Amino acid sequence: xxxxxxxxxxxxxxxxxxxxxxxxxxxxxxxxxxxxxxxxxxxxxxxxxxxxxxxxxxxxxxxxxxxxxxxxxxxxxxxxxxxxxxxxxxxxxxxxxxxxxxxxxxxxxxxxxxxxxxxxxxxxxxxxxxxxxxxxxxxxxxxxxxxxxxxxxxxxxxxxxxxxxxxxxxxxxxxxxxxxxxxxxxxxxxxxxxxxxxxxxxxxxxxxxxxxxxxxxxxxxxxxxxxxxxxxxxxxxxxxxxxxxxxxxxxxxxxxxxxxxxxxxxxxxxxxxxxxxxxxxxxxxxxxxxxxxxxxxxxxxxxxxxxxxxxxxxxxxxxxxxxxxxxxxxxxxxxxxxxxxxxxxxxxxxxxxx
Amino acid sequence: xxxxxxxxxxxxxxxxxxxxxxxxxxxxxxxxxxxxxxxxxxxxxxxxxxxxxxxxxxxxxxxxxxxxxxxxxxxxxxxxxxxxxxxxxxxxxxxxxxxxxxxxxxxxxxxxxxxxxxxxxxxxxxxxxxxxxxxxxxxxxxxxxxxxxxxxxxxxxxxxxxxxxxxxxxxxxxxxxxxxxxxxxxxxxxxxxxxxxxxxxxxxxxxxxxxxxxxxxxxxxxxxxxxxxxxxxxxxxxxxxxxxxxxxxxxxxxxxxxxxxxxxxxxxxxxxxxxxxxxxxxxxxxxxxxxxxxxxxxxxxxxxxxxxxxxxxxxxxxxxxxxxxxxxxxxxxxxxxxxxxxxxxxxxxxxxxx
Numbered sequence: 001x002x003x004x005x006x007x008x009x010x011x012x013x014x015x016x017x018x019x020x021x022x023x024x025x026x027x028x029x030x031x032x033x034x035x036x037x038x039x040x041x042x043x044x045x046x047x048x049x050x051x052x053x054x055x056x057x058x059x060x061x062x063x064x065x066x067x068x069x070x071x072x073x074x075x076x077x078x079x080x081x082x083x084x085x086x087x088x089x090x091x092x093x094x095x096x097x098x099x100x101x102x103x104x105x106x107x108x109x110x111x112x113x114x115x116x117x118x119x120x121x122x123x124x125x126x127x128x129x130x131x132x133x134x135x136x137x138x139x140x141x142x143x144x145x146x147x148x149x150x151x152x153x154x155x156x157x158x159x160x161x162x163x164x165x166x167x168x169x170x171x172x173x174x175x176x177x178x179x180x181x182x183x184x185x186x187x188x189x190x191x192x193x194x195x196x197x198x199x200x201x202x203x204x205x206x207x208x209x210x211x212x213x214x215x216x217x218x219x220x221x222x223x224x225x226x227x228x229x230x231x232x233x234x235x236x237x238x239x240x241x242x243x244x245x246x247x248x249x250x251x252x253x254x255x256x257x258x259x260x261x262x263x264x265x266x267x268x269x270x271x272x273x274x275x276x277x278x279x280x281x282x283x284x285x286x287x288x289x290x291x292x293x294x295x296x297x298x299x300x301x302x303x304x305x306x307x308x309x310x311x312x313x314x315x316x317x318x319x320x321x322x323x324x325x326x327x328x329x330x331x332x333x334x335x336x337x338x339x340x341x342x343x344x345x346x347x348x349x350x351x352x353x354x
Numbered sequence: 355x356x357x358x359x360x361x362x363x364x365x366x367x368x369x370x371x372x373x374x375x376x377x378x379x380x381x382x383x384x385x386x387x388x389x390x391x392x393x394x395x396x397x398x399x400x401x402x403x404x405x406x407x408x409x410x411x412x413x414x415x416x417x418x419x420x421x422x423x424x425x426x427x428x429x430x431x432x433x434x435x436x437x438x439x440x441x442x443x444x445x446x447x448x449x450x451x452x453x454x455x456x457x458x459x460x461x462x463x464x465x466x467x468x469x470x471x472x473x474x475x476x477x478x479x480x481x482x483x484x485x486x487x488x489x490x491x492x493x494x495x496x497x498x499x500x501x502x503x504x505x506x507x508x509x510x511x512x513x514x515x516x517x518x519x520x521x522x523x524x525x526x527x528x529x530x531x532x533x534x535x536x537x538x539x540x541x542x543x544x545x546x547x548x549x550x551x552x553x554x555x556x557x558x559x560x561x562x563x564x565x566x567x568x569x570x571x572x573x574x575x576x577x578x579x580x581x582x583x584x585x586x587x588x589x590x591x592x593x594x595x596x597x598x599x600x601x602x603x604x605x606x607x608x609x610x611x612x613x614x615x616x617x618x619x620x621x622x623x624x625x626x627x628x629x630x631x632x633x634x635x636x637x638x639x640x641x642x643x644x645x646x647x648x649x650x651x652x653x654x655x656x657x658x659x660x661x662x663x664x665x666x667x668x669x670x671x672x673x674x675x676x677x678x679x680x681x682x683x684x685x686x687x688x689x690x691x692x693x694x695x696x697x698x699x700x701x702x703x704x705x706x707x708x
Contacts, residue, residue, distance in 0.1 A: 163684065168649035172657055212605075215625045215647050215680075217664070251566075254607050254627060271569045273608060293569050295522035303526055310571070326569075330517065 006139045009071040010203060013244035013266045015287050015320035021312065021349035022070035023342050024142075027328030028063040029075045033335055035062050046091055047083075050076050053126035060131045064139065066335065067342040070322075071140050071203070074131060074196070076124055078146030078207055081188050082155045084115035095159070102158035104166070106177045114188045117195030124192075125199040132200030143201025145193050147208035147249075148185035148230075149223035152178065164213050171222060178222065186226040190233035197235045197243055205246040205268065206230060212251015219255055228262040246289055250327060253278070260285045271326030276314035287320035292341070294325040297333040301340035308344040317352055360493045363425040364557060367598035367620045367641050369674035375666065375703035376424035377696050378496075381682030382417040383429045387689055389416050400445055401437075404430050407480035414485050418493065420689065421696040424676075425493050425557070426485060428550070430478055432500030432561055435542055436509045438469035449513070456512035458520070460531045468542045471549030478546075479553040486554030497555025499547050501562035501603075502539035502584075503577035506532065518567050525576060532576065540580040544587035551589045551597055559600040559622065560584060566605015573609055582616040600643055604681060607632070614639045625680030630668035641674035646695070648679040651687040655694035662698040671706055 004010070008022035030036055039059050043049035050056060060075040079097050083089035088100030103109060118125055132141050154160070156167040156178075170178045193204045211223040227247055236243055247259050248268030259267050260282040269278055269290035278288055296307050308323070315321045323345040329338065358364070362376035384390055393413050397403035404410060414429040433451050437443035442454030457463060472479055486495050508514070510521040510532075524532045547558045565577040581601055590597055601613050602622030613621050614636040623632055623644035632642055650661050662677070669675045677699040683692065 163649070165649065165652070165684065165686070168647070169652045172650055172653035212626065216628045216631075218647070219626075251605065251626065272566060272573075272605065274570045277570075293522070293572070295517070295519065296526055298519070298523045299526035330519065332519070 004137050004140060004202075006070055009322060010140050010241070010244060012320060012322045013203060013246065013287050013289075014242060015284065017319055018353060019350075020346045020353060021321050021323050023323040023345040024069050024071040024073065025063070025325055025329050025338065025341075026073075028067075028069065028073065028338075029059040030329060031331035032329055032333045032338065033062055033066070047077070047089065050080065050127075051123045053123060053130045056123075056127040057130040057134055060127075061134060063338075067339050068346060069139065069342060071142050072131060072135055073142040073205075074124070074128055074144060074201065076127065076144070078144070078151065078209075079154060080121055080124055081115060081145065081185070081192055082151055084120040085112045085155075085188070087155060092159075097154060098159040099155060102166075103152075103155045103181060104170075106174070106180070109177055109181045109184065112181070112184055114184060114191065117192050121192060121195070125195055128196050128199035128201055140202040141200060143193060143196030143204045145189045145204070145206055145230075147206050147211065147223060148182040148189060148226040149211055149214075150207065150209045151185050151189075152181055153210045153213075155181070164210070171218065182222060182226045183229075186229045186233075189230050193230070194233075194235050197238050201243075202239075202241065203244045203246070204234065205248060208247065208249040208252065211249035216255060219249075219252070220258060223249065224255070224258055224262065227259075227264075231262045231264050244287075248289070256281050266320075266322065268324070269326060274314060275311055275321075276316060279315060279320075284320075287322065288315070289322040289324050291324065291326040294327050294330055294333075297325075297329065297337045297341060299337075301337060301344075304337060304341050305344040305348065308341065309348050312345075312349050312352055315352075323349070358491050358494060358556075360424055363676060364494050364595070364598060366674060366676045367557060367600065367643075368596060369638065369641050371673055371707070373704075373707060374700045375675050375677050375706065377677040377699040378423050378425040378427065379417070379679050379683050379692065379695075380427075382421075382423065382427065382692075383413040384683060385685035386683055386687045386692065387416055387420070401431070401443065404434065404481075405477045407477060407484045410477075410481040411484040411488055414481075415488060417692075421693050422700060423493065423696060425496050426489055427496040427559075428478070428482055428485060428498060428555065430481065430498070432498070432505065432563075433508060434475055434478055435469060435499065435539070435546055436505055438474040439466045439509075439542070441509060446513075451508060452513040453509060456520075457506075457509045457535060458524075460528070460534070463531055463535045463538065466535070466538055468538060468545065471546050475546065475549070479549055482550050482553035482555055494556040495554060497547060497550030497558045499543045499558070499560055499584075501560050501565065501577060502536040502543060502580040503568075504562050504564045505539050505543075506535050507564045507567075509535070518564070525572065536576060536580045537583075540583045540587075543584050547584070548587075548589050551592050555597075556593075556595065557598045557600070558588065559602060562601065562603040562606065565603035570609060573603075573606070574612060577603065578609070578612055578616065581613075581618075585616045585618050598641075602643070610635050620674075620676065622678070623680060628668060629665055629675075630670060633669060633674075638674075641676065642669070643676040643678050645678065645680040648681050648684055648687075651679075651683065651691045651695060653691075655691060655698075658691060658695050659698040659702065662695065663702050666699075666703050666706055669706075677703070
């Protein structure tokens with residue numbers, strides 16, 4: 001196993017010294033890149049792209065050919081796990097993801113299997129292996145999953161939601177049913193992420209996109225508790241290396257201390273949290289990833305550079321910062337602005353590591 | 355001018371002693387009430403209801419006939435101000451509010467008038483006077499406005515938005531144009547709220563529904579700065595009484611200290627913030643309003659009571675708490691659950707005021 005040529009990303013997640021601040025972009029393989037659209041058209045629909053390891057590898061690598069990114073992230077969808085549980089994932093144009101069989105009752109929950117990753121999600125593991133081979137140790141590969149709470153929102157609502165009416169009815173009126181669902185999802189995610197690690201993912205990230213829809217008490221009980229269980233169940237050493245785990249709750253800026261106490265290595269921050277204040281709050285406990293407003297990429301390269309400098313200064317001198325956007329890159333961003341962003345992070349962060 | 359029969363709400367906003375914790379519900383005049391639907395059908399569309407002072411008064415009073423609420427809130431819409439600026443507000447079924455003439459350029463901004471409240475928004479002032487008369491000093495009347503930033507999101511996007519793409523492009527690429535718009539809106543809101551106060555509103559609230567979409571730095575520059583300007587420009591004494599001002603930024607839980615420093619009397623909290631921690635953070639500076647998850651009203655009355663007790667306990671002993679939901683009541687809540695909520699606040703809060 002040859003050593004990584006660029007291990008800045010892994011070092012920063014473990015709060016070790018780096019030459020410059022590593023950077024990657026959430027949803028960096030995506031529709032803002034014309035070459036992505038071409039490959040996607042070749043695949044047919046979105047899930048066919050996810051299910052084709054060669055094409056999933058191709059779109060994973062596309063942004064790395066354009067930009068000096070310090071990590072690749074597996075191209076996939078968070079809803080592969082519920083799909084493998086038999087819910088029948090499909091995408092309605094303009095409507096986002098939908099499930100043919102939403103989960104509504106205790107009987108529905110009891111019926112759900114815990115998927116076997118190599119059997120039921122083999123296409124994801126094949127994609128991980130293919131990408132890892134094609135990366136040829138240039139940069140690390142990030143695996144990922146949705147958080148149990150976030151997956152449950154889609155499974156119970158039957159798709160995307162704004163007010164989370166159905167799942168909140170379950171949460172407040174039938175909390176035991178929801179706990180059973182979340183526990184089964186946590187078990188499934190542990191198997192899924194450990195399989196990604198064994199297949200070659202050198203770091204994993206848990207996306208809790210909708211944890212911010214909960215009160216602090218409910219967040220701890222229905223979202224964080226199950227992410228904590230996952231952190232406890234993950235392979236933390238593989239191929240002789242530590243496998244860092246990053247937790248990201250969008251809208252979770254008020255709960256960073258509790259998130260840091262799970263034993264994860266890093267927290268992802270959305271752009272509403274000041275990264276300097278976050279660093280003060282979590283201390284040396286975890287590294288921080290983030291957190292430029294993705295909409296900043298609409299602005300001029302000069303304005304983008306100014307914002308990068310502001311965020312680097314807010315974080316300050318020292319280790320433990322992975323630069324990123326505060327959420328996924330928007331599909332109508334000019335690709336050259338993403339390039340200006342990545343280059344600015346490397347160039348402007350040099351003085352912060354001397 | 356007869357004295358208010360029930361002034362708990364005003365006293366709590368000013369952190370004065372009360373017998374029990376006052377309670378009202380954001381969007382308490384709304385579609386969860388069958389009598390509201392009847393009146394709305396009578397009026398025709400939503401804006402016709404807002405523009406008819408007698409019917410606006412009727413729906414304002416409907417929830418007070420059912421529940422022991424401690425305040426009435428003017429029935430209106432936050433977009434009356436942009437409508438009076440000539441943007442052509444209309445409602446598309448299932449799409450929410452739209453504007454015929456969105457604001458996109460510096461010339462668009464320059465062209466916008468600052469509306470004269472009695473001339474251009476006379477129907478609102480007539481509604482305030484009618485409601486105030488019909489209330490007959492039973493409980494205080496709350497006036498309100500959208501925050502400049504929140505109004506600007508609708509004006510620039512042309513309606514509702516999820517990612518705020520157009521206004522963020524303006525924010526990052528043409529911030530001076532946006533500042534001119536926000537400043538004009540702040541001037542308009544000052545006139546609008548002062549006219550409501552003169553017409554009879556005994557307290558005013560500023561709704562910043564979308565401030566939480568900004569980074570902390572951008573929130574202070576593009577939203578809070580203009581709410582601060584409004585607070586400075588408001589009539590704070592009228593009819594021999596202090597007129598309390600409440601600021602509410604949904605998703606603003608990380609910025610409470612800065613909000614409290616504007617000189618407002620109270621902060622509204624959404625349900626993601628722990629009200630006990632919020633009280634520790636803002637100290638005696640402001641009262642707090644909130645903050646039960648509106649979805650809790652789907653649960654049983656027993657579960658609702660338990661949550662009311664939890665929030666009362668989190669706030670603790672003493673003055674300065676107005677109970678409310680953390681956002682507007684959902685339209686599919688059983689009306690008797692709202693009643694259980696209101697009664698629980700009064701009954702369970704008694705020991706916290708002894």
